[in-house]
Amino acid sequence: MELYQYTARQLQQCLSDNEVTSEMIVNSFLAQIERVEQEIGAFITVTADQALEAAKESDIRRRRNELVSPWDGIPIAVKDNMSTKGIKTTCGSKILANYVPPYDGTVIRKLKAAGLPLLGKTNLDEFAMGSSTENSAFAKTCNPVNWAKVPGGSSGGSAAAVAGYEAPWSLGSDTGGSIRQPASFCGLIGLKPTYGLVSRYGLVAYASSFDQIGPLGRSVEDVADLMNIISGYDQLDSTSVNRDCPNYAAALTGDIKGLRIGLPKEYFAQGLNDAVKAAIMAAVDKLVAAGAVVEEVSLPMTEYAIETYYLITSAEASSNLARYDGVRYGLRVADEDSITMFKSTRSAGFGPEVKRRIMLGTYALSTGYYDAYYKKAQQVRTLMRREFAEAFAKVDILITPTTPTTAFGFGEKKNSLEMYLSDIYTVTVNLAGVPALSMPVGKDQEHLPIGMQLIGQHFAEEALLNTAYTLEQVKLKEGCVHE
């Protein structure tokens, strides 16, 4: 096995046994990037020189016994909507094609403080708006499992980088499923933390009351470790929640006896692919065998999730993206007066999907339509939050499919509404601000990964991770038996 095939935990072990150096690890990943990046296209920017320099510094610290964290020297890839000082941050948009942030976002600062070399910035749908990474202004990203399929989105590059062994783990951001859906399509574990658990400072805003940064990895342990690195209160984010964070890795006991699992019937209704449903039910059976109890629950408001989600997120996006005016940063298309300059700049800089959402949001917030659309959607959002709270009075976690189907092909979704419907099982989580994790539970007839979603109440990340870990261990044992 080559170093680039190791999980972060395995790399950590090799480093602490002094079998390898961080420089060797980073070189192994850079060589793999060199080999496969032409086909996969996971990155917008590869930061080879910086990564090697950081690795060498880590190796010096190791020799001096001055390690800054247990993960010192293990490299990572980060979605290109997180501000990195001195490294281009494009958000997959022409309007920020040459933007070089003058500061690090909080998660980037935390990665650096933990000694993680940054391998590069990964591709995404423009401003994280999309479900296939096809909306990137720069590159096409292929699903490493099957190059004819999309990697999902919007964190498609972050998922493809890990699935293609170009990075051991990565960070994505999730507004309506943008970590979980690509994790599902690429066969990875992806966690959307509780809103407010990970600082958004330096995350370029799409829909501020939904956006949340989270980890993607190939093992539950890696995802738990990465949560330990990035979570925590931050004064620079006024929506950051001030509470003590647990040790997520310590929560992985493999014991789920008595865990109450709810299966929301609305998530197993029409439109769900048979192979996906069968794989989820088989996984649930394994959890029952491990000591969990299952009951059916109902979340009737799910029916209105997509409309509610798109109205509110588009409204927030139209406001957030007003900042791109060609004055302080990004593209400028010169014109005779300021207003015309704003219009020319924005019209040339934004792609079709971003324009569509800015238009929808502007309309939903405009005089005469605010109450009918925006306020109405915010009220429905309240009902959805209540519904989740009622469900979690009865059960500890909810289990659903992550997506109705496995990875689809390029250009397969013919219109925006059809694309939006691929997020049907993931958007409710962001509307309620609760955490959710996607993990692989099998493959369909085309050998494409099937993802299962575990949803918890606010700050229930430990239960989600431990349940996923328990299932992962059962599957590993079975794998050993079959082999």
Next chain:
Amino acid sequence: MISKEQVKRVADLARLVLTESEMLQQQQDLNQILDAADRLKSVNTTDIEPTAHAIPLTNVTRDDLVVEGLSKNDAVKNGPEVTKGYFKVPQIME
């Protein structure tokens, strides 16, 4: 149904200029999404407080301390047109 005139007005509010074909596409897409959104009208939301944030926090304040910020140089570094440390824009007054 949203008319072409309305699409034009929304584009103007959003500071966008749409080509003729973009205009038609936007009109079609907006109508499709708003048609779907009209289903929300059937939900009874009488006396339901709208959600602004999923995790309610109130009065988030911090001590007013002087800390190091971005230098003026760094702050304007990304400006498309910068003159003497200032962002330059087209003339706005005669």
